[in-house]
Amino acid sequence: MKREILFRLDTPYRQPFAIEGFRFGSGEKACAIVGGIRGNEVQQMYVCARLVKAFSALEEQGALLPGNEILVIPCVNRFSMNVGSRFWPMDQTDINRMFPGYDQGETTQRIAAALFEAVKGYRYGIHFASFYLPGDFVPHVRIMDTGYQTSSLGSLFGLPYVVMRTPKPIDTTTLNYNWQIWESNAFSLYTRETDRIDEASAGQAVSAVLRYLSRVGVLKYTCHSGFMPSVINENDLATVLTPAGGIFRARKAPGDEVSYGEVIGEILDPFTADRLAPVTATTSGLVFFAMDKPLVLEHEVAFKLIRRLHA
Template identity: 25%
Template structure:
């Protein structure tokens, strides 16, 4: 299965026990003609059972998931499992090492490059290995994200609508088990579309949960705790960690992005002064904020207004803003289909 990928590892995914190693990403440079970049990986297995693929560091400047999975990888013992857990706490390791959203090797945005290319750029090779080697092993994927350098996010768990109503209901149930305060359901038309890890998992019929846990290139302790507790709840729910002691999930408010007008963009360059905060309920026409021209009082200020009503789910972090920068994203409540377990 792995013969058509250029990344390799000494991990035996079918071996019981706990293996801590790396994926070897080939990278030839002036200082290392036959060099490789090690991407941390942990495989923990105990007999037959479901497999969970746990990912963080898809974007390098999103830290809560990286810390949560690092803790989990250190703490778990194979004897606690019924099945297998594969942990990648720093999937796009070059970006993680640089503290950037994009890889410094090729400026690649990993979560816009799935399913990847075995003979493409470094970032495309990572996406290809995940798509062709790791995803086929998985029964569930949890991809932990945060707002990174440019955004602040309300803690939330995200899913894509399934191919059938039953599949969507199962994903909504898993989202509730994870237990984020906000559950966001997407039709896949925004963000990276078909080029994300979750979209590729969906094509393969693998349930996928994504998160947003904080932002501003900071490390939120609350976001990290949600990542850790949410992952443990899902692993227990699936029978992979049957005896795990977990905190009960808080109720999840299921919401969705209601079209392109849910996003508010900057029309001009300047210093953005927001008029609302994360978690605020706003209405169409409300003042979103003001952009102050950096040229000073000789230029007019620009007032920005929301085009629709909703809950402020994310907000731009840096004050200095360019035309086209996303300032806010809104979500609205959605009705839920009946749970498949009822």
């Protein structure tokens, strides 16, 4: 294992900003893995830290197949993490909306450019990402449908679902999209949590990466086969909106089965705790995403559901 500084930026107000990486093996650029780009992505950083530990042990055992290099970057934005800000503290810009970056631009553009320079050219790119809404997911792999993607590779992770996303204009500045444009097979992995550590889904994510790399010929690693995933399109997910503002209480969690019209949450009056409105399932199926937020406005996304085929 080689631990190195991939990028350093002097600052006038704190210690230098740095991005650290961990390299395993040598030879062809096989796989780059990126964790927390945003300051609240603690779970994403933790999963990468566990991967660093796993790869170190596998390298000592001679389980990395010759001619392959793996790069792991657990945390890109330690400044934001130190002060508890999801985005860059000085101007609240999102580094994951700055790719491929510009090395003569604003600070977050320079950070994105340096990160992308370090991770481009790898055969596979894995980003542990988070959603723009606070909440929990069923663990899954997400792939941008750019025309460069290979959806069948996503099934090799052995997670329950592979989600295909049709890119919107805002997606063209993300790491995943630009990885694909520069001819890497790019995947975003989502676990249950973001700003809290969930050991079970972290372990599932670590196993998924090791399973994938063993199946594509980078590692010599024996693991259980995982799930036979379902491939779904993000546009086919049913959205359940909050019918009123107030205190949100979820009755269902990711992975739970629901029926059409079933009460899966409720909105409470913040001053009396009386129920203002039920939150009901718009289709029969399975909870894919559940909001984790105590106070909501009307018409916020409370749940996303995977429809049953016969529903």
